[in-house]
Amino acid sequence: MTTAAPTAALSLSALLRQPVTDSDGHRMGTLADLIVRLRRDDYPLVTGLVVTVGSTRGFVSAQDLAALAPERIELGVSTVDVREFRRREGEVLLSEDVLGHRLIDVSRAAFVKAYDVQLSPVLDGWAATGLDVHRRRWLSLGPRHAAHAPRDWKDFEPLIGHAESARVRAVTGRIPELKPAQIADIIEEATGGEQDELLAQVHADPELEADVFEELDEDSQSELFKDRSDAEVAEVLGRMQADDAADALMDLPQERRSPVLGLLPEPQRSRVHQLLGYHDLTAGGLMGTDFLALPATSTVADALTAVRGASLLQPQALTVIYTLAPDGTLDGALSLVHAVQADPGRSLAEVADRDVVSASPADDVIDVTTRMADFNLLAMPVLSEDRRILGAITVDDALEAAIPDDWSNREPHHHETRPES
Known part of the structure; x- marks a missing residue:
């Protein structure tokens, strides 16, 4: 050097x-x-x-x-x-x-x-x-x-x-060294030419590109997708979390939604299609399809092994391990911290909390976020009428739903730098 x-x-x-x-x-x-x-x-x-x-x-x-x-x-x-x-x-x-x-x-x-x-x-x-x-x-x-x-x-x-x-x-670019949320903030503030350069660096890492698009506000995301083909949009949505991909799909012009949905790979297409059936201001619209559930007869050691192997699930979805009754319905919930601290040989039924705070798909988003705050929950399951897990709402999605839309435009802007004297 x-x-x-x-x-x-x-x-x-x-x-x-x-x-x-x-x-x-x-x-x-x-x-x-x-x-x-x-x-x-x-x-x-x-x-x-x-x-x-x-x-x-x-x-x-x-x-x-x-x-x-x-x-x-x-x-x-x-x-x-x-x-x-x-x-x-x-x-x-x-x-x-x-x-x-x-x-x-x-x-x-x-x-x-x-x-x-x-x-x-x-x-x-x-x-x-x-x-x-x-x-x-x-x-x-x-x-x-x-x-x-x-x-x-x-x-x-x-x-x-x-x-x-x-x-x-x-x-030679250093943009990939930043966190996805930081890159998204910069892209939102950038001019058209600056955005092109930033996106060129991000595009070199498809996983990073998906993470960045998840962090963009709706207007910026829609504007950037406008200049991409259906196949290019589907490529990005296919790597995004299913709930974020469903939101992004609904922000596309109506005539583009079905073609893009059809180009998504399985099982992403099925997950997104399921989420499209819920209103975005309900628990169903807020939930993600990533969660970890094991039979209540499994041991704590089994659960920790499953966590280590769940590399395709978003980390926030692994903060809680759900336990299932023999008929597949929700039986209990165990935080990851409690699982690490518990005797590895004990069954999940012995250590899990049986009184699980949950939501129904039609629950209002305000009720959902308030409930999570009241019970200090990092994740909350969304259950069907017969108590089967449809998905889970994680704290990051709950915070995003609770924060006003114009929060990121508050003054002073959080990533502006004033010239130092």
């Missing part, structure tokens, strides 16, 4: 529009931009200069660079074939693409703006090693040109907006 030198760092803004000379001191033009190539685990390496010569912009290889300083940009040769600049795949222009543009502060999952780029000498030339994301305050009590110390380039994810090189940049 390239290591930046601790001293002799330069500011991009101090270099731009400075004269570029050959080895004999003759002026060739002025510096319009620096070209870097992104690298997966390293700082972007400067590979070329964009030099304005008359009315044209030409390319000069960084290999011909002899000196780079605010007062001196000198080439090591007396003659250079200045070719017309044409961006190649994977190249980034520090001034055109980064300076003054929005980036994502990965540590804070927030949009910031780049006000300057730090360049440092490295073993193989020069690299972009830092970013100044603080607006300059000219009317201050300190020195006129005082600037904040730049932060590490690797703390940020630049959104370049150049479609032809997006595929290369997606490989």
